[in-house]
Amino acid sequence: MTNSTDTKLYTDDLTEAQITAIELQLRPQKTSASGFLNQSERLKDVIEADARTLNDLNITHKQVSDRLESLIGQALRNATLGRRTDGIPPYKTLKDGILIDKIFKVSGGSWMGYQNCPLPNNQGNCPEQGSYDFKILNETSVEEIQFPQLMSHLIRDHQFFEGHTQYRLDPTDAVRILGLKTGIDYTPLKESEECWFEGSYTNSLDNKIGRDIIYAERYVYLGLGVKFYFQGNKGVTVSREPVRFTEPLSVHGVKLDLCQGKIPAGKLMFKKEKREYISGDKSQFNGSRAAETTKQNSFEGKE
Numbered sequence: 001m002t003n004s005t006d007t008k009l010y011t012d013d014l015t016e017a018q019i020t021a022i023e024l025q026l027r028p029q030k031t032s033a034s035g036f037l038n039q040s041e042r043l044k045d046v047i048e049a050d051a052r053t054l055n056d057l058n059i060t061h062k063q064v065s066d067r068l069e070s071l072i073g074q075a076l077r078n079a080t081l082g083r084r085t086d087g088i089p090p091y092k093t094l095k096d097g098i099l100i101d102k103i104f105k106v107s108g109g110s111w112m113g114y115q116n117c118p119l120p121n122n123q124g125n126c127p128e129q130g131s132y133d134f135k136i137l138n139e140t141s142v143e144e145i146q147f148p149q150l151m152s153h154l155i156r157d158h159q160f161f162e163g164h165t166q167y168r169l170d171p172t173d174a175v176r177i178l179g180l181k182t183g184i185d186y187t188p189l190k191e192s193e194e195c196w197f198e199g200s201y202t203n204s205l206d207n208k209i210g211r212d213i214i215y216a217e218r219y220v221y222l223g224l225g226v227k228f229y230f231q232g233n234k235g236v237t238v239s240r241e242p243v244r245f246t247e248p249l250s251v252h253g254v255k256l257d258l259c260q261g262k263i264p265a266g267k268l269m270f271k272k273e274k275r276e277y278i279s280g281d282k283s284q285f286n287g288s289r290a291a292e293t294t295k296q297n298s299f300e301g302k303e
């Protein structure tokens with residue numbers, strides 16, 4: 001059967017023998033317990049049928065994938081920012097659900113271990129993986145979709161919504177519940193932020209954690225009896241008491257990613273790195289951009 005849509009499909013370039021070999025891995029009890037295909041369906045049939053469905057709805061694979069990625073990305077960003085102000089761990093905020101774009105309640109949970117993409121690409125094994133399951137509830141229509149973290153990738157790069165298994169995302173449901181419109185660009189907007197992120201911790205000032213950084217004697221005084229020693233992209237706070245700063249802190253213009261401004265007694269390690277996050281997508285004018293804190297205390301180092 002030939003592909004009746006304009007979209008180039010994952011299976012178009014594969015031989016019958018290659019498809020058969022891939023299908024063996026997609027059956028239940030192979031790479032995943034529930035499988036990516038049921039016992040009898042064919043990969044090419046599933047991919048082509050879903051492509052025709054999207055074609056009839058005038059929606060592209062990219063639109064579905066972009067919107068999933070954007071909503072999940074915004075939820076993760078909100079959960080990360082929430083920890084800074086309300087102290088709630090991101091996994092817990094995500095478990096309870098976060099409202100994005102006023103109507104989409106995004107929730108998710110991770111399970112032990114990672115699921116690898118089971119579909120090889122032309123370089124061999126596909127490197128994509130995921131460890132979360134997500135749910136997006138449209139609070140207006142009170143309908144929801146559920147899917148594994150890998151879904152956005154499966155749709156974007158393999159045009160695959162999974163077969164008729166537990167984890168399939170029905171494309172008609174996805175388009176309706178996500179409210180996708182023909183011709184709208186949902187490309188996620190990516191930004192990055194450099195921060196000092198928290199690492200290991202010890203309540204003992206005698207513990208060897210961070211000792212080399214402290215010996216180097218390069219530090220800033222953050223106030224409230226707390227010194228921040230740093231060397232390259234590593235830092236460590238030293239405090240005799242647990243303290244709480246009411247204003248955000250930064251060192252050399254780089255923000256400290258603290259939970260409610262708290263620094264514990266003892267030594268807390270930090271690593272300076274730039275992390276990418278999704279702030280919205282091109283379909284949103286003002287978006288549901290996570291509010292960023294602008295006011296902060298900044299310290300320059302003592303050399």
Ligand SMILES: [Zn+2]
Binds near residue numbers: 118153154158
């Ligand atoms: Zn893949």
